[in-house]
Amino acid sequence: MNAILKNFIAGEWVDGSGVTRNINPSNTNDVVGEYAKADKAQTEKAIAAAKAAFPAWSRSTPQERYDALNKISAEILSRKEELGRLLAREEGKTLPEGIGEVARAGQIFAFFAGEALRLTGEKGASVRPGLDVEITREAVGVVGMITPWNFPIAIPAWKIAPALCYGNTVVFKPAELVPGSAHALSEIIARSGLPAGVFNLVVGSGSVVGQTLIDHPDVAAISFTGSVGTGRKIAQACVLSNPMKKFQLEMGGKNPLVVLDDADLKVAVEAATNGAYFSTGQRCTASSRFIVTEGIHDKFVAAMTERLKGLVVDDAVKQGTHIGPVVDGNQLEQDQRYLKIAQDEGAKLTWGGELLNRETPGFYMQPALFTEASNTMRIAREEVFGPVACVIRAKTYDEALAIANDTEFGLAAGVCTSSLKYASHFKRNSEAGMVMVNLPTAGVDYHVPFGGRKGSSYGAREQGSYAREFYTTVKTAYTFPV
Ligand SMILES: NC(=O)C1=CN([C@@H]2O[C@H](COP(=O)(O)OP(=O)(O)OC[C@H]3O[C@@H](n4cnc5c(N)ncnc54)[C@H](OP(=O)(O)O)[C@@H]3O)[C@@H](O)[C@H]2O)C=CC1
Numbered sequence: 001m002n003a004i005l006k007n008f009i010a011g012e013w014v015d016g017s018g019v020t021r022n023i024n025p026s027n028t029n030d031v032v033g034e035y036a037k038a039d040k041a042q043t044e045k046a047i048a049a050a051k052a053a054f055p056a057w058s059r060s061t062p063q064e065r066y067d068a069l070n071k072i073s074a075e076i077l078s079r080k081e082e083l084g085r086l087l088a089r090e091e092g093k094t095l096p097e098g099i100g101e102v103a104r105a106g107q108i109f110a111f112f113a114g115e116a117l118r119l120t121g122e123k124g125a126s127v128r129p130g131l132d133v134e135i136t137r138e139a140v141g142v143v144g145m146i147t148p149w150n151f152p153i154a155i156p157a158w159k160i161a162p163a164l165c166y167g168n169t170v171v172f173k174p175a176e177l178v179p180g181s182a183h184a185l186s187e188i189i190a191r192s193g194l195p196a197g198v199f200n201l202v203v204g205s206g207s208v209v210g211q212t213l214i215d216h217p218d219v220a221a222i223s224f225t226g227s228v229g230t231g232r233k234i235a236q237a238c239v240l241s242n243p244m245k246k247f248q249l250e251m252g253g254k255n256p257l258v259v260l261d262d263a264d265l266k267v268a269v270e271a272a273t274n275g276a277y278f279s280t281g282q283r284c285t286a287s288s289r290f291i292v293t294e295g296i297h298d299k300f301v302a303a304m305t306e307r308l309k310g311l312v313v314d315d316a317v318k319q320g321t322h323i324g325p326v327v328d329g330n331q332l333e334q335d336q337r338y339l340k341i342a343q344d345e346g347a348k349l350t351w352g353g354e355l356l357n358r359e360t361p362g363f364y365m366q367p368a369l370f371t372e373a374s375n376t377m378r379i380a381r382e383e384v385f386g387p388v389a390c391v392i393r394a395k396t397y398d399e400a401l402a403i404a405n406d407t408e409f410g411l412a413a414g415v416c417t418s419s420l421k422y423a424s425h426f427k428r429n430s431e432a433g434m435v436m437v438n439l440p441t442a443g444v445d446y447h448v449p450f451g452g453r454k455g456s457s458y459g460a461r462e463q464g465s466y467a468r469e470f471y472t473t474v475k476t477a478y479t480f481p482v
């Protein structure tokens, strides 16, 4: 076993008060690494370091910010194969998915390097004679980042890059399941020339490190992605803290993919397979409800079943694997529990769901497809977060749209159709933050806003230039030039 990888606090790599390990979900005998685990006192040190670094960094020049972000981007992109392999090994995404995610992280840093040069303000005339009004944006302060395991490098990237770009300082707490990618990313950031304290990594549990971040008065804002339950707790704590914190939550989804009679069947099957099952279905944007109109229903179910039979579920880094393992034993248990719940409620398991044995012991599960589901069943209402989806019949487009919108979530929604009329109507009337036509609900661009409505998201959008809403605060200044 290699040395224990340390936390990064105030510009130094420091030991923790304990150790945490990450296990390869494709081979549970393979310990990926050991990482120093921070406690409350170390988290407080990281917050103090970020607070001390804030005044200077918030006044740094656009050039300084550009240089650091650009350097981070260049190193991530030049090492994408190696980092993608680490990601696939610790999280269970396939190697191409892992490399793709790393490339996306590199592109995000490049985007925000450019964005640092583009931050502008406004100057206008006052309604009062002789006065000038200026509207500028300033950094918020110390931002705590609490991230999930399912995108171990892209989600941290799309929080850290804009935070630094707009002059904030950062305390980053990754999910305990995936400290390897977080550590690799942090090493690259540590080498980028940022002043000490601007960026800090604290690996540790949600209940200790995460809780310290959300309770601490010197943390000005929290950016969170994860479950609805944790998101609600964070929201409450941020509102009750003194001073109140700004917060942004990205949480679950129960994303519909509507398939209409006039859809191109091949396109619909590819969108459904990718959206629901790639990345082992562990995406908040995953399609988990296929809402299919009568005329194409049987053909769609038959074609989906054939497509699923051809998917190879195996070791994430093995060539030819289409679907990697589930991330860990707890998530696998949750996925299996939902298979039973769905069958008890009367849905028909048309394909998959079995646990699979492969060369190495891992959390392998055959992707599962339910049919004859109704939108009132738990399988259609609750986020499973695994390779599980259900087909719900609809008589008409209007009924399909109503079912699609009948959910407490509103992250992504898709429609497969060759009709411009239905595509346009769906884009206007879907109650989701992101709408896809003839595309999977999952898999988004990095330069445009990401986020949802209803129970899926709270607060300002992430990604693209919209990210500045969260990472800056607006100042209005009046001048009477005498
Ligand atoms: N929308 C999305 O992108 C995601 C949704 N999920 C959903 O959540 C379910 C459970 O996954 P899980 O990883 O446990 O999600 P959590 O919401 O528990 O974890 C997300 C992040 O929050 C941290 N956290 C947990 N408790 C607290 C707390 N009290 N205060 C501050 N931070 C905290 C976690 O730390 P730690 O890891 O150390 O516990 C992790 O870094 C999944 O099955 C899925 O349904 C999960 C991941 C992503």
Ligand SMILES: O=C(O)CCC(=O)C(=O)O
Residues within 6 Å of the ligand: 150, 151, 155, 225, 282, 283, 284, 285, 286, 441, 442, 443, 444
């Ligand atoms: O679909 C994507 O590309 C991103 C998904 C995501 O951010 C998530 O699952 O947390």
